[in-house]
Amino acid sequence: MNRITEYAPAKVNLTLQVVGRRDDGYHLLHSLVGFSGVGDVLHFTPSSELSLKVSGPFARGLKDSAPENNLVIRAVQALSIYCEVKQGVEIHLIKNLPVASGIGGGSADAAATLRGLARLWEIEGLAQEQTRQLALSLGADVPVCLEDRCRWMEGIGEKLSIGPELPGLFTVLLNPGVAVSTPEIFKNLNGQFSTRKPKPVSFSSVDDLSRYLIEAGNDLQRPACEQQPIINEALSKLKQQQGCRFSGMSGSGATCFGLYSSFENAEKAASAISKERPGWWSVSTNVI
Structure with a gap:
């Protein structure tokens, strides 16, 4: 398969209530989440090894990030282990969104990586709930970014339901x-x-x-x-x-x-x- 491209739109928490805290310290949320028309872009190309290139206006914000802390790398590793895929991939991340800025840039990139690799590696039979659990293991915002449509987000991010019809x-x-x-x-x-x-x-x-x-x-x-x-x-x-x-x-x-x-x-x-x-x-x- 040739190069695959995925878009990673910015997440916007239109509302966000903190409604409690679990015994393990994670806070419970109630949030109306929408997605914008701006975002990062990721290109995935078949390769025998894993590599990541970052460019774009906010690439500098990731230059000191250790590979084990990069959500794109972690998403590749998690999916390959879960689905027992032995292939590599060459990834080009065009970083258009500010880093660590409340709009889920890293989470959106991780979600786009899961979507893109599922297509590139032609992974079949991965149920929605399995994909959501895999996304949640990467971060609380990754499941909602996986769907990139208006959603109510509850729990620590794992409970999603279809959001309201929004006006323009x-x-x-x-x-x-x-x-x-x-x-x-x-x-x-x-x-x-x-x-x-x-x-x-x-x-x-x-x-x-x-x-x-x-x-x-x-x-x-x-x-x-x-x-x-x-x-x-x-x-x-x-x-x-x-x-x-x-x-x-x-x-x-x-x-x-x-x-x-x-x-x-x-x-x-x-x-x-x-x-x-x-x-x-x-x-x-x-x-x-």
Whole structure:
């Protein structure tokens, strides 16, 4: 088989409630997750050995990563062991998304690797539940990234259900270029957990969705902003732009998102913020 290409779209936690904690320390989540029209790209080429090349605007963020910590490498190894595949693969990862930024870049890459290798190696008979368990062994966000469609995500990430019908979402993703410590953010919740919000089956408009997002929120946003106050500035920049209906933070940050009344407004917002803050990552896109 010739080269296989897979797309790894950015994950956007439209809401994120922390509703409890297991005895092993893992937190229990209740999150509405969508996926954007921007992401990393992975090419898979048959080879007798395993190799990984990384390029793109955010490749530098992975250059010091040890192979055993790279989710793409771990996904290859996990699938080859599970399915007893003896083949290698040459992988080219084009890193378009900021690293460790709350939009599941590494998890999306791992999920795309599982999908791509299943095609390249012509693996048949792998049931959805088996694939989900394999994905979960790589990280809590990998199962939802495997499906890359709007989903309710619960438990530690392993419980997925079909998400609501979303209106057309014209979005700006904005990252101020700072790192956050996810363990510290969870620690600073101080054991205060939320109550699960209802799960609507659809939203009639962006304003209808925005009202729900305001009510549900992201429990990690407050501690993340306390750790990196510049996140507050990013949220404000999004909200100040014409046509913004909602601004929030994805995951544990630092990437934020704004929802706009039209794609034209989203494009203008991304452009305006890029001019004001040229060192920030700002892109207009859609979310499904």
